Structures are given as structure tokens and as C-alpha cells.
Amino acid sequence: MIQVQHLIKLFGSFRAVDDVTFEVREGEVLGFLGPNGAGKSTTMRMLTGFFPPTSGTAKINGFDIIKDPLEAKRQIGYLPENAPVYPDMTVEGYLKFIAEVRGFSGQELKKKVARAVEICSLEKVLPQTVDTLSKGYKQRVCFAQAILPDPPILILDEPTDGLDPNQKFEVRRMISSMAENKCVILSTHILEEVDAVCTRAIIISNGKIVANGSPEELKRRSSLYEAVTVSLDNVPKDEALNALSALANVERVEILKETPEALVLRALPAGGSVIAPAVAEEIRRRGWRSTQFHVEEGRLDEVFRNITRQ
Amino acid sequence: MKTIYSIMKREMNGYFGSPVAYVFIVIFLILCGFFTFQFGDFYNSNDASLRTFFVWHPWLYLFLIPAVAMRMWAEERRTRTIELLLTLPVTLPQAILGKFLAGWLFIGIALLLTFPMVITVCYLGDPDIGQIVAGYIGSFLLAGCYLSVGSFASSLTRNQVVAFIICLVICLFFVVAGWAPVTDALASSVPLSVANFIASLSFMYRFDSVQRGVIDTRDLIYYASVITFMLAASSVVLTSRKAS
Numbered sequence: 001m002i003q004v005q006h007l008i009k010l011f012g013s014f015r016a017v018d019d020v021t022f023e024v025r026e027g028e029v030l031g032f033l034g035p036n037g038a039g040k041s042t043t044m045r046m047l048t049g050f051f052p053p054t055s056g057t058a059k060i061n062g063f064d065i066i067k068d069p070l071e072a073k074r075q076i077g078y079l080p081e082n083a084p085v086y087p088d089m090t091v092e093g094y095l096k097f098i099a100e101v102r103g104f105s106g107q108e109l110k111k112k113v114a115r116a117v118e119i120c121s122l123e124k125v126l127p128q129t130v131d132t133l134s135k136g137y138k139q140r141v142c143f144a145q146a147i148l149p150d151p152p153i154l155i156l157d158e159p160t161d162g163l164d165p166n167q168k169f170e171v172r173r174m175i176s177s178m179a180e181n182k183c184v185i186l187s188t189h190i191l192e193e194v195d196a197v198c199t200r201a202i203i204i205s206n207g208k209i210v211a212n213g214s215p216e217e218l219k220r221r222s223s224l225y226e227a228v229t230v231s232l233d234n235v236p237k238d239e240a241l242n243a244l245s246a247l248a249n250v251e252r253v254e255i256l257k258e259t260p261e262a263l264v265l266r267a268l269p270a271g272g273s274v275i276a277p278a279v280a281e282e283i284r285r286r287g288w289r290s291t292q293f294h295v296e297e298g299r300l301d302e303v304f305r306n307i308t309r310q
Numbered sequence: 311m312k313t314i315y316s317i318m319k320r321e322m323n324g325y326f327g328s329p330v331a332y333v334f335i336v337i338f339l340i341l342c343g344f345f346t347f348q349f350g351d352f353y354n355s356n357d358a359s360l361r362t363f364f365v366w367h368p369w370l371y372l373f374l375i376p377a378v379a380m381r382m383w384a385e386e387r388r389t390r391t392i393e394l395l396l397t398l399p400v401t402l403p404q405a406i407l408g409k410f411l412a413g414w415l416f417i418g419i420a421l422l423l424t425f426p427m428v429i430t431v432c433y434l435g436d437p438d439i440g441q442i443v444a445g446y447i448g449s450f451l452l453a454g455c456y457l458s459v460g461s462f463a464s465s466l467t468r469n470q471v472v473a474f475i476i477c478l479v480i481c482l483f484f485v486v487a488g489w490a491p492v493t494d495a496l497a498s499s500v501p502l503s504v505a506n507f508i509a510s511l512s513f514m515y516r517f518d519s520v521q522r523g524v525i526d527t528r529d530l531i532y533y534a535s536v537i538t539f540m541l542a543a544s545s546v547v548l549t550s551r552k553a554s
Contacts, residue, residue, distance in 0.1 A: 048397040051553055073399045080397070084390040088327055089320075100316040101398050145394070 031198035077146035219298030317408025379460020448520030458540035488512025
């Protein structure tokens, strides 16, 4: 549904987006990750037609953003960063304005507005002006604006930024519920969000794509992937360290916590190999009492840091 | 067309939803009356026409129209709502035109509210209605020119006060270029053809000719080209600076 081809954006001599190419299909929720200033928002602004790319192009549901910008914009619901909504308009007036500009009128307009209001639970604040709303409500109004025309493509720039945990949960729920027959791109720097809603993630750093894969694939790049954390009761430290280090495919063992009764160790595998059964077997064979046994999936934050810090 | 109308309607509601509209209209009407009767010496002129009324408009507009126009784009850029507006299925010219027409219509409404002046002259004498209509049309076109300058000034900055001042200065140039003291000074220092050319650029030059009751095609072309040029300039500025 979205094909991005060699997108480049220069601001002066600064390469904000540097040859970005990717594709998003129907039903996918693509997480756009990257440090601040990596080029996430710039890429989104080009896709939504706010400014043109320096070179390269993108096809939005088949419409080229350069040759057919108006039709491309019709395919997209866009939530810009910080939810910029006219502060002096009422919520109802604002949503009606959006619906009108989107080409709806009469009964259909009313239906579209009502649907957006219902999905985003805005019934209570309809007559209020936007500047009297809390940040969470403002974000929801802007979200309602984006989904109002029921567009095939949603582009959301930091949709949960500045929201409290409950509101974040709500927004993620709304995104997931709508993702089925749409294609969603969302940017974030909250990594748990990628786990929670995204089917795929792209990590962008200094304007370039440095990783592209499902959250699981990305986590596999973590040195913690398939690592085993065990908590052992009343086992001498040296004995435990030596026993676990001696196992095949265990690269090293580190001590996470040490108290007189309990010892928490983490065994790291060599090259992502599976060591959990061997560790479990060793513990059983030696008759140790283990109160905790946990296989790591790998951590996105670690992968993120390793990739983007270079 | 429908898009332009939607944007225009939103802007109109924006004017009337804030005190700006009412303050503008009240001040405009008070000043119109004040200048006409106090400085224009309306009664003693013994003339049943609105000449002494219209003659002040270029000066009133000089301060009032920048106030109407200043928020047009500066505010959109400051609050970043411009990003949402221009990523809707809207072209930049549609947005510029929608906002401009809303402002123009708003000023038109203020202008129509001066109708008691017309009633007054009709009561006092037997005025030339054609001349009054021409006066109103001329004043309305003049307001459009000021407003298009305001659109341009507002697109240059995120700060409304700066937009106000830039608009006022540009309009001041357009006004004084044809003001007698300036044209006389110019005529004595530069070749007559240059002086005439500068004077012909002026709002005043055109405004005076319309006030005589004749709407000349050349005047219409002048107004239309000033407005078109200024709106196109807004478009150029916004294309390059909307993101900053």
C-alpha cells in the first residue's frame, strides 16, 4: 500500500533523510523508531505531502506523492507531532470542518463525525473549545480527525507522546483495533510500544534505515537473546559459576544479584544458540533449588542502542 | 471550489468566534464617523456626497487591515496547525484563497455596516447614487489590496506583531507613493516619467479615480494584479518556509 523509493530530503547541506526505501502492506503496523532528529518526522511529512522530497518518491495506495499529491493525501489520515488542532474551535466544529474539507456533506458528514467521536470517546467534550482540553483529549481529537474519513492509510507521528499510561493503553487499543484492513505507520521512541502494537519495525538513524524487521527479528540481534536468568538458593557462588560456564554454547555467566541465601545468575549464549534445556538439566542434575528460571527474548532497547549509537 | 468555501467558512467563524471581529468593526465604524464629521467637516462642505467619508479609508485601512490579516498565516505556523491544514486534501493556493476571501468578506461586512452614512446623505440631499456605489466598490477593492499585502506579510513570520508591522510598512509605501506631498517632492527631484510611474503604483492614485465615480478597466486590472501578485508571493514564501 505504501512504496517508498529512495527518498532523500536535504535541509541546506544537512541530509535529514538519506535514501530511504521501504514498503508497507495492508494489515501491517509499521513502527518507525529512531533517536530524536533521526529523520522520522521528516519522512512522515514527505509521505503526507507537507513538503516535497529533494529526490525520490513514494506511492500511497498507488498514487504518486509528486505526480498526484491531492489524491495521495486523500488516502491518508495523518496525526502530526504534538496534535496541532485549532485552539479556538470547538471539538464538534473542528471535526465537521475536517469532514467538509474531506469532501463529505449532509447525512454522510454527520455519520462520519459521529463514528470518529464514538471511536475516540469524545462525546463529553464536543461543545468545548480545544484550548480548554487536556493533552490526552487534544491528542484524541487529533486522532479522531485522522480516522474520520476512514482512510486506507494512517500515519501517526508519536501518537502516545505525553499521555499517561492509561491514555497510552487506550490509544494503542484504538490503533490495534483499526489495523486489520489498514496500513499504519507510527513513529515512537517508546520501545514497549513497538512490542505492543507493531508487526514490523524500522530503525532509522541519521536519516538512514539501519534495521528493518519484525520486533522478534530485531530482538534476536540482542546479546541477551536466549540468555537464561536463574535464581539459586543456597548454592556456593564459585560452584555455580563454574558449573554453568562449563556447559556447551555458554559464552559467559554473570552475577546479577548476590545475597547470603540467593544467587541470581545470567548465562549468555554464544551466537544466539539455545541453552535453556542444558542449563535446566544441569540444575536438576546437581539438585540445586531454583526459584526462578527465565529465558530472555532479547531486549529492543539494547538492540536500539547498539544500532543507533555508532 | 468546495474546499475553498470550507476553509473560508472556518476562517469566518474564526473571526466571529473571537473578540477581534467585534473590536475591529466597532473601531472601524467609530473612526469612520469621527473622521468624516470632525476632520472631514461633512456638514460645512454642504455637499450631499460621501467624498469626505471615503477619503479617509486608505488611512483607516492602513492600521486596521494589518490587524485583520496578521494572524492569517503567522498563527498557523506558530501553532503548527499549518501542518495539518496542508496535509489535508487541500492545495496551497486553495488554502491561501480561502483565508483571503474570508478576510475580504469580513471587511466587506464591516464596510456594509457603514450604511447609516448613505441614509444620512440621502436624507440631507439628493446624492449621486452611482458615485456612492462606485465609492463602496473602490473602497472594497482597496481593502482587498491591503489584505493581500497582509497575507504576504503574515506568511513571512510566525509572529503576529511582526506581521502587523511588515504589512503596515508595505501598505504605507503603496499609499504615500501617490500622496500629494510625496509626489510633489518626487516630481522636483526625479524625471517626471519616473515620478509618474511611482505615483501610478500607488493605492491612492487608483482610489481617487474610482472615487470620482468612474470604474475604469485599468483600475480593476491594477487591483486584480496587486492582489494576485501578493497572494502568489504568499504562496512562494509558504512553499519554502512552512516547515520552519
